[in-house]
Amino acid sequence: MSTTRIQLALNVGDVAAATAFYERMFAVAPHKVRDGYANFVIEDPPLKLVLIENPGAAERLNHLGVEAATTGHVTAALERFQAAGLAVTVAEHDLCCHATQDKVFVAAPEVPLGWWEFYSVTEDDPAEAHATTESVCAAACAGQDGPDGTCCG
Numbered sequence: 793m794s795t796t797r798i799q800l801a802l803n804v805g806d807v808a809a810a811t812a813f814y815e816r817m818f819a820v821a822p823h824k825v826r827d828g829y830a831n832f833v834i835e836d837p838p839l840k841l842v843l844i845e846n847p848g849a850a851e852r853l854n855h856l857g858v859e860a861a862t863t864g865h866v867t868a869a870l871e872r873f874q875a876a877g878l879a880v881t882v883a884e885h886d887l888c889c890h891a892t893q894d895k896v897f898v899a900a901p902e903v904p905l906g907w908w909e910f911y912s913v914t915e916d917d918p919a920e921a922h923a924t925t926e927s928v929c930a931a932a933c934a935g936q937d938g939p940d941g942t943c944c945g
Contacts, residue, residue: 858910
């Protein structure tokens, strides 16, 4: 990936049906499909669309993010956020959404979950043996407490 793209993570009732819909809508196959999870890397418009099966979710929006090309971009963003006096939480080597990521969560007013995630994927398909690693973001994906302590469900 040579650029950044907005990430939109949605709670869906049926991930298979949602995957089929978005595959037709954007005319692109999903990048990754796992039990209860799928994501798309869409070039036009530049979008990382994440589908998380969570049929009981009160909100359809799970979280918002920016996927960066490299960890260096994440580090630069962290420095920019800190210089601007923004509240941040750092998560390095975070296992989330079936990938290892370096990321920064930025507290944001009037955003449904209260934060944005700025991240770079460092390993796209880590071994399943690592799948039980705790994650700052995994709680958010599962609808539990997120990085700012709020319920993300």
